[in-house]
Amino acid sequence: MGPIAGCNIHLPATQKLKNQWFVYLEECIHPEGIYQYIGSTDSMTHRWANTKSKIISLAGNPALKASTGLENHYKSGCSQFSGSDLSQIRVTLLEHMNVKEEDLQAASHLAGPGCRCNQCQKLKDIEDKWICRMGTFHGVYGLNERDEVRRRARGSY
Numbered sequence: 057m058g059p060i061a062g063c064n065i066h067l068p069a070t071q072k073l074k075n076q077w078f079v080y081l082e083e084c085i086h087p088e089g090i091y092q093y094i095g096s097t098d099s100m101t102h103r104w105a106n107t108k109s110k111i112i113s114l115a116g117n118p119a120l121k122a123s124t125g126l127e128n129h130y131k132s133g134c135s136q137f138s139g140s141d142l143s144q145i146r147v148t149l150l151e152h153m154n155v156k157e158e159d160l161q162a163a164s165h166l167a168g169p170g171c172r173c174n175q176c177q178k179l180k181d182i183e184d185k186w187i188c189r190m191g192t193f194h195g196v197y198g199l200n201e202r203d204e205v206r207r208r209a210r211g212s213y
Contacts, residue, residue: 125199
């Protein structure tokens with residue numbers, strides 16, 4: 057396990073067993089600063105597709121609930137949002153964690169963000185390390201909630 061500088065390749069969305077899980081940084085670029093959100097996933101392809109879809113849906117239906125800090129940023133009225141063009145968002149894979157099917161079975165892993173097995177907790181620990189390292193839980197431009205680090209719990213998206 058380690059930073060993946062130069063090795064940031066995610067698996068195809070069609071691959072059922074995801075043997076690499078990722079911690080990622082999403083940034084919304086503004087003239088006055090860069091809003092940052094750090095999260096984790098076992099499929100960056102699905103995560104990014106869900107994020108784009110949710111951001112666009114939030115614009116058309118403010119009653120929808122935002123699931124991540126970046127989605128909440130858009131729900132609150134991102135000044136850079138112009139319809140379906142999300143070119144102001146930059147996504148960077150920060151670190152990956154290799155997982156083995158036998159380790160997931162031994163941990164009684166359940167698919168989805170509600171799982172609290174030891175493998176998912178390892179991923180959350182890596183995510184929290186990056187949230188603290190990047191300081192994305194404080195300041196005007198941090199989109200993570202400090203409470204999510206303190207609770208040591210993943211979001212419900």
